Amino acid sequence: MKPDALLYPAPKGLYCEIGDFYIDPVQPVDRALITHGHSDHARAGHGQVLATRETLDIMRIRYGDGFCGTSQAVALGQTIVVNGVEVRFHPAGHVLGSAQISVAAKGTHIVVSGDYKRRRDPTCLPFEPVPCDVFITEATFGLPVFHHPDDRAEMHKLLTSLKQFPERTHVVGAYALGKAQRVIALLREQGYDRPIYIHGALQKLCDYYRGEGIDLGEIRPATLAADEKQDFAGTVVIGPPAAFADRWARRFVDPLAIFASGWMMIRQRAKQRGVELPLVISDHCDWPELTQTIREVGPSEVWVTHGREEALVRWCELEGIAARPLHLVGYDDEGE
């Protein structure tokens, strides 16, 4: 069958008509397959949800027990059949529990990558290339300008700054799911063994990661009792990026603003946000990784979703690979 008879973009998200399910729908639907726990992909209010156990746990932590009607945990590599459509989940390397979803019927095979990355990440399983007819790729960093540097060199910048400015609080903005835990794990790998302080919004997810066997070292809440006079000088504090513009940040002495994100590759972006120390640490592929992945997967057609579709489509065109943008709406291509 033709690929766009198997899967096509509908107002609520990517829809499989034969199987009667959506993948990462942006509005409540009867049956949803979810790639990973980020809130623009995993929303509350669906009837039935199929996802990895970790993704279901993360949704429960974020939205509470009633986040959906019924849920079904799908093991990686296991084949399940939904109304005659074969569905399999494969690791995507994006955050803990993240998966690509492979959909096959009547001899046509499509892989929805969700968000993915190719770098080593101590907090999740690595991406696994799955040969297919159509590969649906994200394009968050789909421009030739994005070449993410080595994580270790970026963490080294933070450690150098801690030595150079020991009187300042090093406040790192990092998204609560995935990025924050990865930054902590990377710091630990570099031998940083002092306590790391976190914003309250990160607590439950950090606890969950630890419960899953990921070593984050000693973590303390960045809160003060009424009579406490601690000033956090020389410490590392991690919180959601928005918290730094907030009154919350006032408890820190002379804070040095840091942001861990793939966007930090662009100086003007860093400057605009008032970031003094940008750390280019991304949970998405950079340009060489996107193009390398397409070559490796070797699909006969590429569909490009959220991000900078036009550049990746252009690249495919130059490489002689059929490609088109999907124009899915509702995904946050800035949140990273």
Added chain:
Amino acid sequence: MKAFAELLDRLVLTPQRNAKIRLLADYFRAAPDPDRGYALAAIAGTLSLATVKPAMIRDLLLERMDEVLFRYSYDYVGDLAETVSLVWEPPAGVAPSDIRLSDAIETLQATGRANVRSVVRDMLDRLDTSARFAFLKLVTGGLRIGVSAKLAKQALAEMGGKDVSEIETLWHGLAPPYSPLFQWLAGEAGKPVLSTPAVFHSVMLATPVGEGDLDELDPRDFAAEWKWDGIRVQLANIGGTRRLYSRSGDEISGAFPDVLEAADFSGIIDGELLVGGTARTNRATRTFSDLQQRLNRKTVSRKMLDEYPAFIRAYDVLFSGETDVRAEGFLARRALLSDLVERASPQHFDLSPLVPFSSWEELDRLRSDPPDPVIEGIMLKRLDSPYTAGRAKGPWFKWKRAPFNVDAVLMYAQRGHGKRSSYYSDFTFGVWTEIDGAETLVPVGKAYFGFTDAELEILDRFVRDNTTERFGPVRAVRAAPDFGFVVEVAFEGLNRSTRHKSGVAMRFPRIARLRQDKLPREADRLDTLQAMIESRS
């Protein structure tokens, strides 16, 4: 190049002066000669390097990149050097291998026009992303990293534990890559001895008159002079070499050939650079706005010289002929200066007049109502004071006239940096004017100090509770005739400005008081500010 590139990356994003100094000083300590000397030259603007046109860089890139993909990338990033540094991909097999900053610069300096293209291409292939950016900024001219030569000198002083005046004094006798300077600062060699004449000598500065400072002092021990609103300069003519320096030791000779040509006396004098006529030609001194027409130019046209003639109002003399007279008392030096000015060109030099007074109260009255609009206050100099570099408290005081004040309405606020990164602490304010028949606020200035911590809490709360729009880190706040926040803004002067919509620009604006007792409709009007400019020109 790597260490230099990292330094630039940090400096661009570091707003605090002290943090910049620390980053620079740490770099100067760690980097070897001659790399650190070239880095210093690049930052202080003393590096001579034939620059490469941006069009050539673009061409080099398009040799190996699809033009459509380049356009998407450039549109997204917005800066050519940054775009190229990010998208550049070395050919397969070329591994990054750092090039020393000094090697890169010396290679470029030795490369002829014909070979530039291939030399630049080769270096772009070898450098990593961040070093590529630094390299492209170097070769296309203009680092734009928010570091002045003055700040770089401060960092040198910090590195070597010296006083910045020592660095300033040496500065013009030295050239890139400054190895003797760094060896001295690192304690590995003695202080460099200069052979070139007409070198800048650090200027003597005054401290402001503070509360009660004059109570214990006898007016008879002091001379008073007007404090003129131009720029403080040092003019040297030693051994036939003439140079004009700004207060911080930057050479500005190129912009003032008229003054230099007229300086046919031998010695070094200290004075105020102004435009207009000297007292000796009985013509008026013109405003700082007029002087600005002559500043920051490399060359100056005949027309400029005619329309904005420059002159020096002499305050002091450091060298009379070849003799250092800085150890003499103020009165002795003034007698020498008076002689010197008497013999110099009447169109280009006059002597700053003394202001007779017998009590501090009398001087205070003169200060508040000076006889010339280009006067910004009074200088007090101890009669027996020698000329000493720097700002010691006691021998010289400055006593400024009261600032101007207007009531303005808060329009925009931006988050601060460092300690203030969670506060909206940079404020843009406006005054009323009529545009197309409607009462409208136009921005007239921006201030980020003057208020207390407690007042900042109040301002910050107002901004957060009354935001109407957000533009990145900037918030627009409610500002209507009957609702908004009025602040009293103090400033030292007004210039005409073509850059600001209002046509005026304030000098040293700060928030003097919060006027929660006033409604925005009661704030000042643009006419009031325009009248302030008129009255001064």
